[in-house]
Amino acid sequence: MTKLAEWLLGLALLGGGWAALTFDPLGPSLPEAGRQLLWALPAYLLVAFGCYSLATVGYRLATFNDCQAASEELQAQIREAHGDLARRGFRF
Amino acid sequence: MFAPCRAQAVRADTFILRAAAGGIVGGEASTSCRRGASNMASGEGAERRRGDRYSVLLPTYNERENLPLIVWLLVRYFDESGFDYEIIVIDDGSPDGTLEVAKQLEQIYGSDKILLRPRAKKLGLGTAYIHGIQHATGNFVIIMDADLSHHPKFIPEFIKKQKEGNYDVVSGTRYRGDGGVFGWDLRRKLISRGANFVTQVLLRPGASDLTGSFRLYRKEVLQKLVEKCVSKGYVFQMEMIVRARQLNYSIGEVPITFVDRVYGESKLGGNEIVSFLKGLLHLFATT
Numbered sequence: 315m316t317k318l319a320e321w322l323l324g325l326a327l328l329g330g331g332w333a334a335l336t337f338d339p340l341g342p343s344l345p346e347a348g349r350q351l352l353w354a355l356p357a358y359l360l361v362a363f364g365c366y367s368l369a370t371v372g373y374r375l376a377t378f379n380d381c382q383a384a385s386e387e388l389q390a391q392i393r394e395a396h397g398d399l400a401r402r403g404f405r406f
Numbered sequence: 407m408f409a410p411c412r413a414q415a416v417r418a419d420t421f422i423l424r425a426a427a428g429g430i431v432g433g434e435a436s437t438s439c440r441r442g443a444s445n446m447a448s449g450e451g452a453e454r455r456r457g458d459r460y461s462v463l464l465p466t467y468n469e470r471e472n473l474p475l476i477v478w479l480l481v482r483y484f485d486e487s488g489f490d491y492e493i494i495v496i497d498d499g500s501p502d503g504t505l506e507v508a509k510q511l512e513q514i515y516g517s518d519k520i521l522l523r524p525r526a527k528k529l530g531l532g533t534a535y536i537h538g539i540q541h542a543t544g545n546f547v548i549i550m551d552a553d554l555s556h557h558p559k560f561i562p563e564f565i566k567k568q569k570e571g572n573y574d575v576v577s578g579t580r581y582r583g584d585g586g587v588f589g590w591d592l593r594r595k596l597i598s599r600g601a602n603f604v605t606q607v608l609l610r611p612g613a614s615d616l617t618g619s620f621r622l623y624r625k626e627v628l629q630k631l632v633e634k635c636v637s638k639g640y641v642f643q644m645e646m647i648v649r650a651r652q653l654n655y656s657i658g659e660v661p662i663t664f665v666d667r668v669y670g671e672s673k674l675g676g677n678e679i680v681s682f683l684k685g686l687l688h689l690f691a692t693t
Contacts, residue, residue, distance in 0.1 A: 316692060316693055318690055371603050374581070374599045379586025379587070380588060381587060381663040384586075384588055391479060395474070396475075399474055402514050
């Protein structure tokens, strides 16, 4: 099953379950408070996911390692390489 | 010990040529010579086959400045680690004379270590890999960038990781452990992390860095994957990992540092982002 198909299936199942409970075609079976919460759930989950995404990307951005040492090491090795290659007869 | 072997091999070759030209009489003699040479070769070859051999593929285009440096680093770290290796330089007809530089390196380090397999013009990364694999005598293939953004010092770590878990693929990651990047501004880092997040949510690939191109593959695994992949650019590297998961290959990760010295020249523009998203959606819908 492709990822798209997985998502569609998941959304269909969750959406169907939510619609069945919210619109309640078989008559009232949930307390009013519960029904109000359920009605708002999709929007609430969407907003929660949005916040999670922003927080995650923000955290990962902030902790993205900046490899100053790697760059300096590379510079030093480039100089060393130039010298060694010249000694071995390499003509730049 | 090495020299007599080579001499034997050369003699066998010329004998075979003469045998082919001369017919049956030459054939008998060449068989015995070949057997002799091939006993030597298979003796040595068997020793080498028992160990692992790592073929490094270096597709190059206008890397006249960087090629000697990357080769020097590769030789240094491989010699230090003692692993058997070869470096295959696949130059796509660079106008700046990269091939001449490669020939000099072949002179210095030997044509058993530096293999030149150039192509006439710029033909793309996927075909460069295929071309490289065809000439690789190793059982493992390492792909990397030739512009010094990938550092050969991580290759022994890749090899160690591969042996640890018997992985089919080992991928270098900039996003985990002490991996990271140098030379990117905040905007570039944000795009990178953002794109990676979207990719993780949509594809759940089981690997942290999908657009990275510093990886170790078993040769037959790389061959299989390149045949199956259809995308270009960043998405090509992503597709390789996604297809590897599909085919149930095991993937290990090693943190790497990525030193970007060309970012100043090649900004990541709207076009690249759009084509990345298109490619991502295509993978989302088809894998």
